[in-house]
Amino acid sequence: MADRVKLLEFIEGLLENEALKLRRGFGIGLYLYNQLKDSAPPYVLENLQVFDRMPFEKRKAFLIELKRFIGEVTEPPKDVKRSVKKRGLRDFLIPLDKLKFLDNKEIKVLKSLGIGTLLDALFFFPLRYEDRRPLSSLKLAKVGDKVVLKLRVKDVRKVNDGRYTAEVICTDGVDEVKLKFRFKKNDFIFALYRRGSEVVVLGKLKSFNREKYIVHPELLKEGEFGGIFPVYYVRTKGEVVNVSSKTRQSRIRLALNKTVRKTAKYFPEYLPESIRKKYSFPDIDETLLILHTPEGVDVKSLNAFSDPFHRRAIYDDLFLFQLALLLKKKETELENSPQIKLSVDKFVARFQDKLSFRLTNAQLRVLREILEDMGREHPMNRLLQGDVGSGKTVVAIGATLAAVEKGYQVAVMVPTEILAHQHYRKFKAFFDKEGIEVGLLTGSLTPTQKRSVYKHIREGNIKVVVGTHALIQEKVEFHKLGLVVIDEQHRFGVMQRKLLLEKGKGLYPHCLVMSATPIPRTLALSVYGDLDISVIDELPPGRREVRTMLLYDSEKEKLMEAVNRELSLGNKVYIIYPLIEESEKVELKAATDEYERWKKLLPERKVLLLHGRMSDSEKQEIMESFKRDGDVLVSTTVIEVGIDIPEATLMIIEDAHRFGLSQLHQLRGRVGRSDRLSYCYLVIPDSIRRVDAEAIKRLKVLVRTNDGFEVAEMDMKLRGPGELLGVSQSGYFGFNIANLARSHDRAVLQNARDDAQKLLEEDPKLDKHINLKELILYRYGDKLDLSYIA
Template sequence: MTEAVRKTASALTGRLHKLGIFNDADMLLHLPMRYEDETRLTDIRTAQPGVSVQVEGVVEHAEITFRPRRQLVVKLVDDSGALILRFLNWYPSIQKMLEAGKRVRAFGEVRSGFWGEEMIHPRLVSVSEGQALPQALTPTYPATAGLAQSALRKLVLRAFTRASLADLLPESLRRSLKLAGWERSLRYLHQPPTDAKLGALEDRSHPAWRRIKFDELLAQQISLRKAYIERRAHAAAQLLPQGSLSAPFLAVLPFALTGAQRRAVDEIARDIAQPWPMQRLLQGDVGSGKTIVAALAMLQAAENGLQAAMMAPTEILAEQHYRKLAGWLEPLGISVAWLSGSQKKKERAAMLEKIASGEALLVVGTHALIEDTVALEKLGLAVVDEQHRFGVRQRLALREKVVGRLPHMLMMSATPIPRTLAMSYMADLDVSVLDELPPGRTPIVTKLVADSHREKVIARVRDACLEGRQAYWVCPLIEESETLQLQTAVDTYEVLSAELAELKVGLVHGRLKPVEKAAVMDAFLRNEVQVLVATTVIEVGVDVPNASLMVIEHAERFGLAQLHQLRGRVGRGAAASSCILVYAQPLSPTGRERLKAIYETTDGFEIARRDLHLRGPGEFIGARQSGVPLLRYADLELDVDLIEAAKQAAEEMQARHPDAAEALLTRWYGGRAELLKA
């Protein structure tokens, strides 16, 4: 192999890797995104403007013109008429193909131009007179710079001769699900016959597509199921429910648990009493009472003489949890430790000593918990709040504090996860759902207001605060510039301080030192500050029952889940509460959809379903999925029946056809299938 050939091969390999293609199996799973019909010819005279067609003719003449810019203009003729082919960029090979007297086929959209009908940059094939037409539709693949469609088509044909095309589904399973054969489906999608229904191919409802999507979902389910089984092979401390701490705690609570809370508490208590590590997700809407459920699980660990740690993504949220737990438990003689990055050296040293000595069986903190100086050898239960905000590495670091066994893991999320997403991406977790709100939560009225009516909104804030209530004013999200976002918050703070001179206005944002942030939040909690201007640092965990009004500026810039979280900061007391969404006009279609959804419902699960539809699954699962990639072909809304079937089939495949299950994983994930570890 010459150096030039080696360099070309290396460049091709690099481009294929960019597309996620590492072997022949990957090549066959790189499926077309659309198709073009080159199986028929259209007479030039009958070609309609605005329609893509294929014509064949002889070049009458070709010339390079320089007005209005440099371009190659070609006149192509057939027996019915003439058509102009126009190129603004071209290679010498194109110019050679289009010399006078050459016969070519051109595929493209016909347009009405200054000199008559024309095609701009059509796709060209050099042909001889009477040459046969293709017998299949022409696929168009997702590509990358420097990789032509013609090269991808050749590579696919070569992969068909080299890759395994074995059907890995047991025949009985395939028949019961009425699925097409594997090889037949692949060949159909890469080379559809001339009579194929284009609509069913392009909307992926064709039986060939259903087979591909089922196998993709099955590989994902097998991978997650395998991770679930592998975790159960590890040892964990059995934390048996004893009631010595939880009973007195429940006795002093000023309210009764909801039915959903009792159910979740029982599920977790049962899990952490087993000799293998629990891996459970506790999900519930804003204000559904997840912290109480976590507290009871942590007490069960303490009853067994082991420690429980709760890790939260922000200092505000972590401190909120600490205050709640300490307020509930320290009167009962249970010591709770607190760790954060901003603690003074002396306080931190005292807390580290309490943790290391085992005096504090319950620990709450931020990422500071996973630092090397924190000794948690007696950790029996790790609780991770807002789990999608932590990376896999961070959760592993908490787990690895213990030698010789694994702690039980409870992950919490206030962003409800749509059922199909939980079935698909969370199949390696057990899930507890808090689907009812504690009594006493007041309904929140949502209002949409155009930003041209800001004065009315400010007046509404003034009235609410003069009646003894408090308000949040959340500044717009400016993703491209944190500095600009901060400046907007400062500007808003100054404007509101001037407009609401009779009230005390506070400001909290991500750049404030934690001590300064805590001071403002404390003042707001004590009603020394009536209006809190904030960036999204208050999105989760802030609990001020007297705050009954939430204003969100440029609400159209926020995601649905974020809007729902922010709205959930009010309605936590007895007073009627409102959320005012201030939007800028004109609204984009997506912005309109978001605001319509948040206006129409306060049900977190319905909002999550709509959010999934608008954004796709990526942001819901966050950094959790280290090994299993996002689905390429299956659709979580349209293919619910396939997800259900794949979930059941995964168990059967692993139990009765383990070799085929492994081969399926290799086919879909190759050497890149790092199984989920956290």
């Protein structure tokens, strides 16, 4: 910023002594614009561009506001190498209870947010920022903006215009604004807003028929305005649940403000200097201070996460995670694994001859990638991605055959009993012809059955075992485990994968994880950064695209026509509902009620019910019955993953607006699994047309495309990657501020990964970067079991 003192003197001179110059002069706005263009927020610069065309009174009002702004600005310090002794990162891992400057109430509110240490507190960043600097004049307030105004109350009165019950007429000395309220019991308004009193309010400025008004403004007390205020995420659970959101926000702000001002200046730098210089990043102590106590930074850039301090924090999140994943990958590569060496081309040709169909080029390509990996002396760690129906299972069968032929056992782990039984049938159908024993291990087996399976796995009689989480129990011992296949990988945690791989008895098994949830490459890179990625991007010949249509409740006759048509052709129908039972909280259709309705509508047909509260054995029995002679299956999303019934050709999803796009795509994938023409009907209430145009736009993505990767990309933009993967983003990734739903953050991801790889080439165990190592171990040591660098 230009010399602040000179600018203030210039403005004061115009206001006090040179009214004529201010009234008639030109070029004042241009001069001020050039002086402030590098430091003032956009709204100031926009006004300066039109300043010379403003009426005299508006010029005067704006200069008063500008004078206040310049007087308040404190630029971030240029020299951040303060004369304080930096501490080691471990000094910041102390529990909150040990911080003498925090009282019990402040400690309690921070703990309710999951903050346990001083480091957690410093990196608990705001969600957004509110500019609570009062505008000196209503003329400076833009309609549609959230503004803080200092006003005098002129009148308070009850009204009855159908929407509002009370209004407060206020003035800034020149213009008027109304504060409007909808409360039925509104007497307290008269106590809060007394005629003649001065108030400070925060709210969104609206306008109708040239009348400016604010609905339900927040009345601010001293200390609640006068600067840029950070807004933090507030949990609704915990010990402070009975405290209002506003009070919680205030307590969090005070506790974190105090913590940051007391300790941030001592926080040690952990990012290598070369990286900081490469991106012109500020130091970490300055970053922590500014993000929690923003001064001299434009509020719009703060909320756009585009200022240098946010850019540094976002990069750090992604860089640390990529470092952790690459360290995990490096650790795995040092393990010894079974060498399953074979002539890849000859094996693929022989495997193809054993099948009754031809593999696609994509299947052949990924099978070769897998076999080449398995031939090395270090473990394969590969993700096999493919859209629904692309034929991942047959590729896994090919890899399994290679391992078994070399004398090794294979474990196939899936998330549900239904899927376990389905995979068991598929693997058994193939391997029975080869004289190879396939076993099934699930939680619903009897104790006697389990003991028998344990014995045959231990003795090596069972060469291929398909199972659920039951496979990772201590009682399960393998004779010679060579390959682990994990289907629907995102349903399992890293530690579950690790527990199964540890059953290799000295040799680290090869690992193939599969996912039918299409994941955009940027996200796959982040989530599965410790894995190599193969993609089946081609559907088997004969598969036809599922025709998808959007229907409203009022078009139910079309639905019945479709159901009757498919049933008359000998096909089967799925009907999916979001709830098991009716709920008082939400008006959605429930599977149990609708099941009774469908039974009455189709008395001659076999209608079955399936939902998540049933036992695994009940679910399996229902699915077997539906596959055998059922006509209609009324269900919740329990059938989302992996169910393969070729005769099913119609999928009806009720209240489709309540599901994510990727989940809808998965459900749609339960039909269209043969050469029969298949359909998917997305059914929504008629009221959605009026109240949620965005939902209709979202659902039309599915009507337009069957490409799961395109659907996933759109889902990530709309709902974020945490929803796409079925996990909490912050919980899984460990991100404090990065969000892969933002295009900017996704763009940073590749740079962060490249930088992480380069750093590990120079310093494989981060022994030269102790603070960085400590921070990674604190964030990811347990999640990823980073014993390699511990």
